[in-house]
Structures are given as structure tokens and as C-alpha cells.
Amino acid sequence: MTKFDEIKGFAFDLDGVIADTARFHGQAWHQTADEVGTTWTEELAESLKGISRMDSLQMILDHGDHADEFSQEQKEALATKKNLNYQKLIETLTPDDILPGMLDFITSADKAGYKMSIASASKNAPLILKQLGLTKYFVGIVDPATLHAGKPDPEIFVRAAEVIDLVPESVIGLEDSAAGIESINGAGQVSLGIGDPKVLNKAALNFEQTSLVTLDNIAAKMN
Template identity: 25%
Template sequence: MNGTMINDMGYHLDAWYKILTEDLGASLEREAVKKQMYGKNDELLIRIFGEGRFTADEMAELSVEKERRYQQTYKPHLELIAGLPAFLEKAYQQGIPMAIGSAAITFNVDFVLDNLNLRHYFKAIVSAESVQISKPHPETFLLAASLIGVPPADCIVFEDAPKGVEAAANAGMRCVVLTTMHTREEFEGYSNIIAFADDYTTLDVDAL
């Protein structure tokens, strides 16, 4: 969802950078924070600070606070990536089952779907709370495929991050990469990528 439906990852980076460095005292450059932005929020905190630094409740509070800051800053700019409205509508009209498989918490998924009135397009929503292990583990995408009744080999994942592409590969799924946050060069070595795109204006439902 983030970085593949809406181009918001810079706002997530700003929120995380300020919380990690200004509030929590981590000595990290922005590029280092960017590289840690995959998986669940608590997993990110553990990767940076180690096990035991925060309780589960403290991590949950930090997660919600980070998302509150992100939403407040990003909401005036909230919109779908160029070409995606027509892409979603065409797929929907053709009866192609679609799901969201995101490491975002439900609080953020609802923020996007309800503010942009998108919920009717998706047969299933898999968020951070839906799985035990986040990307690059394949659980997110395998659960999404199961919920829409499509074999993994017949699914196409839309991703913006290398770890997401890795999760798709681990699930046995092909992948389209949106270069909203990372360059093509950062995806070298992944054999399941079938297309790169800056947005959806160059992607065709029938061709895919």
C-alpha cells in the first residue's frame, strides 16, 4: 500500500527519523533509517535498539505516535499514485480479485482506504496485525492469496521495496516494482520482477 498505492514513503521517513533520532537518541543518518523501513514497526525498533529496550506496550505506543505524526503531515497530500484510479477500476470491472498485503498497522490502512473511498476494490486486507512474521517472510502475501482464493503462482505483487520483492519471491509470486522510494539498481538480483514503473500510467491490466 505505502509506496505502491500512495507515494508517501518520504513522510514515513521523516516521522521515523525524528522519533528515532530526536526522541529516542539513535545515532542514525536519514539513509540508514530508510534502509530499516520494512516490516512491522516493532520489528524496526528491535532491529535498531535490540531486544529488551522497549516493552510491547511501549513499542505499541511508539508505533501509534509515529503513525499519528505521519498522518497529520501527509493527509493534505493524500492521493493515489498517477494512473492507479483507472488501473484499479479496470481490474475491478474485469473481476480480478485484489487484496492489500501491507506491513502497515490497521490504523494506517484505514486512513488510506476510508479517506480515498477504496475499500470496495479489495476482497481482503492483510495488515501488520494479521501475521506473525512480516516481510521478507512470505506470510503476508500467502495469506492475502489464500483469502482471495488465488494460487500464489497466479498472483502479481506490486511492491516498492527490495524486502517486499524478496517476500514476493519467497511466496512464489511475480512482482511489479514501483520506483517511488528506491532505484532500479537497488533491486538487482531478484528474478521475479516482471516490470518496473514510476507510476501506473505505463501499466496495463490486460498486458499484465
């Protein structure tokens, strides 16, 4: 595996890694599921993590056997409505919503000269970073609207390395979903999973909590 001193940058997922906006996604998608008649379950909620908006909607429709009941135009309207509900929720975010330890990690990485980018399926990433007061720390944000495929396809993390002008092998990707870890691995980067190691069993590195993610702890695992 890549040694820590070869690492030059970090590519971050956003939801569940920097802030718990996943709960807002859950609330908004729950509203959508109720509207289309799909029973909301924890299993369904978990399966939507790291997945694009339209793919998430399709999974909700499939889960309730409603896939053939909506036209493409109706699906787009449902996705738009969900996003408006979600945006209202994320406008309540403040720097206090940054997950434990992540502000310290991001500021220490910045001071140490590491380049950082955002690789989130959320089209609202710029707004979320603004609300959290973190925009200045990131060189770039991959626009998911420009991607040909969402996670677990590696494209988003390939692009996340490109926007900070680094080769994949010198980048650590941080994710809290299995789809995201697969994406990082496919991009040729070092995958760092945050969460249950049984769920994120393909991650090269794992920390069960964001508070444990520090430069020193990462170095200790890699060297």
C-alpha cells in the first residue's frame, strides 16, 4: 500500500464524513417515499447513501414496485421537489454541525500543505460548505451534474484528484458508504472508510468515528 509520506491530498465525500446532512436526505426522501406509496425502512435509507438523486428516486420507486407508474417528467418533478425540501433543511446548518474532529482534521491538513477537494454526489455541496464555513479549505468541488455515472463508478474520485492536480496514488479518499469506497478503490486512490468496518470491509483504512481521523492516526495505519 502507498506510504503516508507519498500522500499529497485528500478527496472528501460530504454527507456523513464532514457533516451529518444524511439525516436531511433521509427526511426529504422519506417524504418522497410517502408520496409515491413506498414503505420507508432503515434498509432502504442505508441503500441510498452516496447515490445520486435520480438513482435514489429510482431505488425508492423500485422498492415499492412503483417503477412503471411515473413518467420521466414526473420523476424529475419528484426529484426537484425532494431537493427543494432538502435545501430548506440544509439552510439551517451552521459550523456547529461539522462532525466531531473533522474541523481539526481539515484545518491541520490545510496547514500541512495538503490539497483537498470534494467528491460528493450532492449537487448542494457548495451550499453545504458555505453554511459550515469550510469553503476556503477546498481547491475544488466535483460537479456531479457533469459526471457520466455516479458512485460506485470511480469517475467522481478520478475527477476529485484531477481538480487538485494530483495522481490518484497520492490521494486519500474519505467515505462513509460502501458505494463510495468502491468508487475510491476503482479510482486507484487509498480508501479511508468512516463507520462500521464490516460494512466498509473493502476500505484500505478504517476509522469507526470521525473523531479518530487525524493525520497522525492515518500515518500510523499506513506506515
